Structures are given as structure tokens and as C-alpha cells.
Amino acid sequence: MLEQVVCLAAVTVLGLLEQAYFALMVIYARRKYSVSPPATTGPPEFERVFRAQANCSEYFPIFVFSLWLAGVFFSQAIAVICGLLYLYGRYRYFHGYAESTQGRLGPLYFSAKVQWVLIALAGLGITCTMIQVYL
Amino acid sequence: MLEQVVCLAAVTVLGLLEQAYFALMVIYARRKYSVSPPATTGPPEFERVFRAQANCSEYFPIFVFSLWLAGVFFSQAIAVICGLLYLYGRYRYFHGYAESTQGRLGPLYFSAKVQWVLIALAGLGITCTMIQVYL
Amino acid sequence: MLEQVVCLAAVTVLGLLEQAYFALMVIYARRKYSVSPPATTGPPEFERVFRAQANCSEYFPIFVFSLWLAGVFFSQAIAVICGLLYLYGRYRYFHGYAESTQGRLGPLYFSAKVQWVLIALAGLGITCTMIQVYL
Numbered sequence: 001m002l003e004q005v006v007c008l009a010a011v012t013v014l015g016l017l018e019q020a021y022f023a024l025m026v027i028y029a030r031r032k033y034s035v036s037p038p039a040t041t042g043p044p045e046f047e048r049v050f051r052a053q054a055n056c057s058e059y060f061p062i063f064v065f066s067l068w069l070a071g072v073f074f075s076q077a078i079a080v081i082c083g084l085l086y087l088y089g090r091y092r093y094f095h096g097y098a099e100s101t102q103g104r105l106g107p108l109y110f111s112a113k114v115q116w117v118l119i120a121l122a123g124l125g126i127t128c129t130m131i132q133v134y135l
Numbered sequence: 136m137l138e139q140v141v142c143l144a145a146v147t148v149l150g151l152l153e154q155a156y157f158a159l160m161v162i163y164a165r166r167k168y169s170v171s172p173p174a175t176t177g178p179p180e181f182e183r184v185f186r187a188q189a190n191c192s193e194y195f196p197i198f199v200f201s202l203w204l205a206g207v208f209f210s211q212a213i214a215v216i217c218g219l220l221y222l223y224g225r226y227r228y229f230h231g232y233a234e235s236t237q238g239r240l241g242p243l244y245f246s247a248k249v250q251w252v253l254i255a256l257a258g259l260g261i262t263c264t265m266i267q268v269y270l
Numbered sequence: 271m272l273e274q275v276v277c278l279a280a281v282t283v284l285g286l287l288e289q290a291y292f293a294l295m296v297i298y299a300r301r302k303y304s305v306s307p308p309a310t311t312g313p314p315e316f317e318r319v320f321r322a323q324a325n326c327s328e329y330f331p332i333f334v335f336s337l338w339l340a341g342v343f344f345s346q347a348i349a350v351i352c353g354l355l356y357l358y359g360r361y362r363y364f365h366g367y368a369e370s371t372q373g374r375l376g377p378l379y380f381s382a383k384v385q386w387v388l389i390a391l392a393g394l395g396i397t398c399t400m401i402q403v404y405l
Binding site for chain 1: 314317318320321322328331332335336339342343367371374386389392393396399400403
Binding site: 119122 | 175192
């Protein structure tokens with residue numbers, strides 16, 4: 001049974017590593033711009049890195065839930081491809097946002113689109129399963 | 136086996152859509168009150184919408200984890216009912232908070248109570264399973 | 271099959287209770303230091319409690335995902351031990367941070383190390399499963 005989810009698990013671990021990477025970038029930005037905890041405001045350069053990580057963290061559970069639902073109820077292979085695209089989009093979003101607020105927009109729209117695809121696939125797969133089970 | 140969790144999955148997708156809706160509301164509030172990222176402070180009307188979404192996002196993983204634990208270890212049907220009540224409570228919380236800080240309290244207490252029921256059911260189901268397995 | 275995950279489920283419920291405890295501590299701190307929502311800034315004593323809870327909330331899904339991946343793909347027993355250590359570290363982190371920014375560092379490094387162990391075990395278990403499945 002684990003073979004039906006092992007690739008979803010692998011993408012999730014990649015996502016965990018990406019989140020850890022973003023967290024480290026915030027620690028470096030705190031040192032570079034001398035913004036000690038618990039402060040979360042400072043120069044715009046720091047605030048952009050801080051908000052980029054906060055935004056990625058906020059959407060990470062949503063991504064993982066939709067990845068697994070799409071992978072289990074629709075198709076592991078398609079969910080994995082979407083998952084990798086999403087993580088790539090978030091990587092570009094983080095570095096785009098760190099450079100300028102404008103720079104976050106392209107990758108943000110890209111990863112939002114991939115996120116919607118995952119939710120749609122999950123919804124489709126769950127609907128089909130419910131029809132099979134209850135009708 | 137999927138029929139034992141398909142309704143939990145459906146409630147989770149509903150929750151994902153609700154989170155997406157809250158996120159869109161923040162984007163509209165940013166435009167309406169001219170608060171550009173990375174700023175998170177501004178007029179009280181904006182800050183209430185921002186905090187309402189932040190609070191819902193923060194508790195969303197806690198909700199999903201307890202929904203699935205209660206549904207798998209106790210009862211899918213009861214967990215689904217609690218899940219739908221929780222999402223309804225969060226919808227009223229978001230719009231109550233957007234109108235006034237006072238307006239968030241009723242729905243907040245309601246969804247907190249439903250959240251506690253889900254955690255209690257999860258704890259009860261897990262305890263019973265542990266007794267069966269280890270005693 | 272549930273016996274292979276019931277202890278992971280129990281640790282997750284403990285984690286949910288710990289998150290609820292942190293959330294209550296923020297409510298008490300809001301009353302004590304008269305910081306009404308939606309404000310998130312105030313005296314340093316309040317901001318430390320607020321940020322301690324925000325940080326624990328942010329990493330809670332990451333913890334739960336890695337706990338379950340390590341428990342399912344590597345070893346439930348070892349994941350459970352790491353999970354309990356992590357929750358204990360977060361408890362000490364929260365109270366250390368509430369007292370002083372310096373007081374958060376020891377428990378933070380401790381729980382970060384345990385978090386890395388969980389991610390490493392998950393990665394190892396998933397890699398072994400992928401080798402078995404695909405080679």
C-alpha cells in the first residue's frame with residue numbers, strides 16, 4: 001500500500017526541506033539587518049524576506065493537504081508533478097520577493113495556479129469516489 | 136478502504152476552498168485600503184480582515200488533524216458533522232471580525248467548542264484503540 | 271492497520287493540546303498587558319509570548335508531517351520518542367521565550383535538532399521504500 005503514496009511522501013519531505021531553507025534565510029536576514037526577535041518589522045529588505053517566509057509557511061499545510069488528497073483520490077503521478085512545480089514556484093517566489101515586492105508576483109500567480117489544479121484534482125477524485133461508494 | 140475517509144476528504148476540500156476565499160478577501164482588503172505587501176498594518180478595517188484570515192490559517196492545520204484523527208479513530212459521520220459546523224463557525228467568525236472586533240467573539244467561541252469536541256473524540260477513539268491493541 | 275499509527279495519533283493529540291495551551295497563554299497575556307485584537311504589538315513581555323506561540327504554530331504542521339512520515343516509513347517507536355522530545359522542547363521554548371529572548375535559544379536549538387532527526391528518518395525510510403518499490 002505504501003507504494004501508492006511513497007512519491008507523495010518524497011515530495012512532502014522536499015517541501016519540508018524547502019521550508020527549513022526559508023526559515024534559515026529569515027535567520028540570516030535577521031542578522032544582516034540587525035532585527036532581533038521578537039521584532040518582526042525593520043528595513044523593507046528584511047520585511048520582504050520575513051513576509052515571503054510567513055506566506056510560504058501559511059500555505060504549506062494547504063499545499064500538503066491538497067497534494068495528498070489529489071494523489072490518493074485522483075493520481076499519484078499527476079499530483080507529484082504538480083507538487084514539484086509548486087515547490088519550484090515557491091522557491092522563485094521567495095527569492096523574487098526578497099529582491100522586490102514586484103518580483104514576487106509572477107511566481108506567486110504560478111504557484112497559486114498549481115495550487116488550484118491540486119485542489120481541483122482532489123475535488124474531482126473525491127467526487128468520483130463518493131459516486132462509486134454511495135450510488 | 137477509501138470509503139472510510141472519503142467524507143473526511145470532502146470536508147477537507149471544503150476547508151481548503153474556505154481558506155482560499157479568506158485569502159482572496161485579504162487581497163481585496165489590501166486594494167480597498169491601499170495596504171501594499173509586505174506591510175501588514177493599516178486602518179483597523181484592514182487589520183481586522185488580515186488578523187481574521189491569519190487566525191483562520193493558523194488553526195486550519197489543527198482543525199484538519201483533529202478532523203481526521205476523530206474520523207478515523209472514532210466516527211467518520213460525527214467528525215464530518217463537527218467539521219461542517221467548524222467551517223460554518225469560521226465563515227461567521229471571518230465576517231464578524233471584518234465588521235468589528237466584538238463581532239468575532241460569538242463565532243469564535245462556537246468554533247472553539249467544536250474544535251474541542253473534535254480533539255476530545257480523537258483522544259477517546261485513540262485511547263480505545265490503544266486499549267484494544269496493547270491490553 | 272491502525273495499530274501501526276495509533277501511537278503517532280496519540281502524540282499528535284498531545285501536540286494539539288500543547289497548541290491549545292499556548293493559545294490560551296496568548297489570551298491571558300492579551301488581558302494582562304491590555305493588548306486587544308487585532309493589535310499584535312505591545313510591551314516586550316506580550317510580544318515575546320505572542321511570537322513564541324506564533325513560532326510554535328508555524329512549525330506545528332511541519333512537525334506533524336515529519337512525525338507521521340518518519341513513523342510510517344521508518345519506525346513508529348522512534349518517531350514517537352522524537353515526537354515527545356520535540357513537544358517537551360517546545361514547552362520549554364515557550365516558557366523560556368516568555369521570560370526572555372535569550373531564554374528561548376537553548377530549547378529552540380534542542381527542538382530544531384529533534385525536528386531535523388524526524389526529517390532525516392522520514393527521508394531515509396522513504397528512500398528505502400522507493401528502492402524496494404522501483405528497483
